[in-house]
Amino acid sequence: MSLSQRQLALLLIAPGLALVAALFLYPLCFSLISAFTGPQGGFSLQAFAKAYELYSGDILFTVIIVLASCLLTGLVATIIAGTLTLGENRFIVGTLKALYRWPLFIPFIVAAQCMRTFLAKNGLMNNSFVAMGLMEPLQAMSFLDWRGIIATFVWKQTPFVALLLAGALAALDRATLEAGRNLGASRLRVLVELALPQVMPQLLVALVLSFVTMLSVLSVPMMVAGSQPTMLTVDMAFRINAYGDYSTANALGVITYLISAGAAIIYLKRGMAQEGTR
Amino acid sequence: MLLAAFALAAFAFFLIGPLVNLALWSVAERWYTPYKLPVVYGTRYWEQVFRPTGDAMASLATSVWIAVLTVIVALVLSIPAGYALARLKLPARALFMIVFLLPQAFPSVAIYINVARIFYQLGINGTVFAVVLVHAAHGLVYSVWIAAAAFGAVDRDLELAARNIGASPLKTFFSVTLPLAAPGIIASGIFVFLESLDEFTGTFFVGVPQVTTLPLLLYNAAMGGNYQVASITALILLVPSVLFMLFIERFLRADVLAKVGA
Numbered sequence: 001m002s003l004s005q006r007q008l009a010l011l012l013i014a015p016g017l018a019l020v021a022a023l024f025l026y027p028l029c030f031s032l033i034s035a036f037t038g039p040q041g042g043f044s045l046q047a048f049a050k051a052y053e054l055y056s057g058d059i060l061f062t063v064i065i066v067l068a069s070c071l072l073t074g075l076v077a078t079i080i081a082g083t084l085t086l087g088e089n090r091f092i093v094g095t096l097k098a099l100y101r102w103p104l105f106i107p108f109i110v111a112a113q114c115m116r117t118f119l120a121k122n123g124l125m126n127n128s129f130v131a132m133g134l135m136e137p138l139q140a141m142s143f144l145d146w147r148g149i150i151a152t153f154v155w156k157q158t159p160f161v162a163l164l165l166a167g168a169l170a171a172l173d174r175a176t177l178e179a180g181r182n183l184g185a186s187r188l189r190v191l192v193e194l195a196l197p198q199v200m201p202q203l204l205v206a207l208v209l210s211f212v213t214m215l216s217v218l219s220v221p222m223m224v225a226g227s228q229p230t231m232l233t234v235d236m237a238f239r240i241n242a243y244g245d246y247s248t249a250n251a252l253g254v255i256t257y258l259i260s261a262g263a264a265i266i267y268l269k270r271g272m273a274q275e276g277t278r
Numbered sequence: 279m280l281l282a283a284f285a286l287a288a289f290a291f292f293l294i295g296p297l298v299n300l301a302l303w304s305v306a307e308r309w310y311t312p313y314k315l316p317v318v319y320g321t322r323y324w325e326q327v328f329r330p331t332g333d334a335m336a337s338l339a340t341s342v343w344i345a346v347l348t349v350i351v352a353l354v355l356s357i358p359a360g361y362a363l364a365r366l367k368l369p370a371r372a373l374f375m376i377v378f379l380l381p382q383a384f385p386s387v388a389i390y391i392n393v394a395r396i397f398y399q400l401g402i403n404g405t406v407f408a409v410v411l412v413h414a415a416h417g418l419v420y421s422v423w424i425a426a427a428a429f430g431a432v433d434r435d436l437e438l439a440a441r442n443i444g445a446s447p448l449k450t451f452f453s454v455t456l457p458l459a460a461p462g463i464i465a466s467g468i469f470v471f472l473e474s475l476d477e478f479t480g481t482f483f484v485g486v487p488q489v490t491t492l493p494l495l496l497y498n499a500a501m502g503g504n505y506q507v508a509s510i511t512a513l514i515l516l517v518p519s520v521l522f523m524l525f526i527e528r529f530l531r532a533d534v535l536a537k538v539g540a
Contacts, residue, residue: 009366012358013374016418019355023415024381027392034392092282099293105519107476109493110512113500114296117303117509124299127314128291137312155296209382216386218479219493223500233387233479240391240483253388264383268376 035250047251054235054248059255061229065146066214066259069153074207076154077161082191084162085169086177104159108152112223115152119143119224148224149231153214161206168202169195201270211263215256232256297516303509323506333495334511341491344409345474351414352421352470357463360425361451378422381415390483397484404488412480417470424469428462429455468522475518 003011038044052059080100087093103111118124119142126140143151172195180190196203221231232252239249303309304323306316327334362368363375381389393412397403432455440450456463478493485491492515500508 005367006369009362009368012362012366013368016355016359016422017374017377019351019411019415020377020381020418023393023411024384024389027389027396028384030392030396031388089279089282092286095286096289099290102293102297102520105472105476105522107472107478107493107515107519109476109478109496110300110515110519111296113496113508113512114300116500117505118296118299122311124295124302128295131314155292212383212385216384216479218387218482219497223497233385236387236391237482246391246395249391250388253385253391256385256388260383260385264376264379267379267383268372 031250031253034246035254037247039247047247048254050248051251051255055232055252057229058232058235061146062215062231062256063259065149065153065231066211069150069157069214070207070211072150072154073157073161073210074203076158077165077206078191078196078203080158080162081165081169082187082195084166085172085195086187086191088187100162101159103156104163106156108156108217109219109223111152111156112220115148115155115224116144119148119151145225145227146229149221152220152224153217157210157213161203161210164202164206165199168199172198204266204270208263208267212260215260300509300512303505304513306506323510327507327510333490334492334507334514337490337492337495337511338514340406340489341475341493344406344413344489344491345471347406347410348413348417348474349467349471351410352417353463353467355414356418356421356425356466357456359422360463361429361455363422363426364429365455375423375426378419382419386416386479387483390480393480394483403484404486406489409481409485409489409491412484413474413477414470416477416480417473420469420473421466424466425459425463428459428466431462432458472519472522475515 035047036043036045038046080096083096084093084100087096106114120126121140121142125143126135129135130137130140177190177194180194181187185193216233218233218237221234222237232255236249236252239245239252302316305319305321307320307322308318309316326332359378363371368374376383390412394403397408402408436454436458437450440454441447445453475491476493477491478497481489481491481494482497486494492511496508496511496515499505499511
């Protein structure tokens with residue numbers, strides 16, 4: 001054989017890498033250069049000063065929205081996956097199993113359109129609460145702001161995280177979990193102390209993917225909450241479409257890279273740690 | 279027990295409610311406050327959307343065509359890459375896994391605005407080709423990671439058995455490894471297909487104004503205040519999503535899922 005296994009491996013992986021290089025790494029360099037270039041050319045931080053001056057509120061808003069959505073998604077997904085794996089009531093497990101995946105492949109833009117009507121002041125949610133006598137009509141208020149964005153993100157991402165988590169939980173050795181139950185631990189304790197630590201890597205991967213997905217979505221903040229404050233994706237699109245202002249848009253882009261770098265580092269650390277034990 | 283049942287009911291309400299609202303809007307010819315339900319029901323807007331001169335059918339065709347091409351590109355690239363990642367000695371394996379994650383791991387808007395700039399200079403902005411490339415790069419993490427997990431879940435002993443009875447490495451791959459990994463790879467193709475159908479941001483920057491996919495049509499209708507057309511377009515987009523959701527577990531087994539990202 002003329003090729004070593006390593007050379008073959010690199011050859012097989014090369015076309016995929018080439019596409020990522022051309023459509024991701026190259027434009028990434030473009031955006032970095034553009035963000036750090038002044039109006040007269042040459043290195044400058046002017047674009048960042050402008051981005052900070054105009055959008056510092058939106059930067060904070062974006063971080064809070066994405067973090068809160070991730071935490072809620074992780075919590076709800078854990079409850080769902082835990083119930084599916086450890087639940088003993090057949091009806092509840094069966095119903096949950098049939099229900100929880102519905103938003104899994106629903107496009108963000110469809111989710112946004114659903115929520116746009118559902119969470120509105122006179123949307124189905126408030127109308128149902130009024131009809132059930134839980135709320136006075138005058139108390140109805142619109143949730144089409146930061147709450148709407150978080151609700152849409154959690155609604156859309158929870159099934160994805162729950163699916164990966166339930167798969168990982170199902171693959172665990174049942175004997176340890178049942179041993180825990182036999183020793184008198186509650187199901188909650190078995191989930192939190194025995195099962196979850198073993199599937200932490202999968203939960204982490206799912207949440208990191210969700211984090212950056214939420215950070216990248218343009219349609220949800222545009223459609224669910226049009227007004228200020230808004231997320232950085234909307235600001236970037238606005239800088240380009242309204243002013244053709246690439247340097248400020250790219251400076252905002254670099255800021256979003258830094259936010260997502262936080263998530264990437266968590267994954268990187270885990271990947272490296274695992275590579276060490278391989 | 280009562281608490282669990284109540285929690286399940288609340289969960290079902292928040293899960294299904296938004297979809298019910300969408301369905302109601304699609305058949306609401308007139309609906310205004312203070313009415314809690316549509317005042318006049320009808321299919322007038324469905325007729326408008328499905329009219330041959332309507333934009334929906336053309337956008338649907340464009341969307342599906344782009345998604346099919348994207349799956350082909352993604353699978354051609356990810357089957358070899360996934361195999362190399364799962365089975366061959368690869369230096370800096372974790373690093374390569376991360377490289378495929380990058381298009382998903384970075385907020386894409388900043389990338390797309392620059393891709394659009396580059397494509398514009400190349401003269402391919404606003405073409406199906408440009409949109410397919412963008413969608414494929416974006417979907418590659420799913421197809422590569424799931425393909426790697428699927429290859430990783432194939433029992434090595436079966437491959438060794440094939441080699442022992444004289445099959446070449448290539449023959450072993452095509453008659454043992456690939457068929458056993460096929461359900462996972464089909465699942466990855468489904469992910470990529472749906473990602474492409476769902477994809478709004480990339481098309482928004484790279485495709486307009488020439489390429490109008492369903493998400494762009496939906497966006498324009500929603501922002502134009504036409505909730506009926508937006509809801510009907512959204513329902514059309516839901517059909518493949520729900521169908522694939524019902525079938526996904528047949529393709530994506532727990533042992534493959536457990537290996538994703540590992």
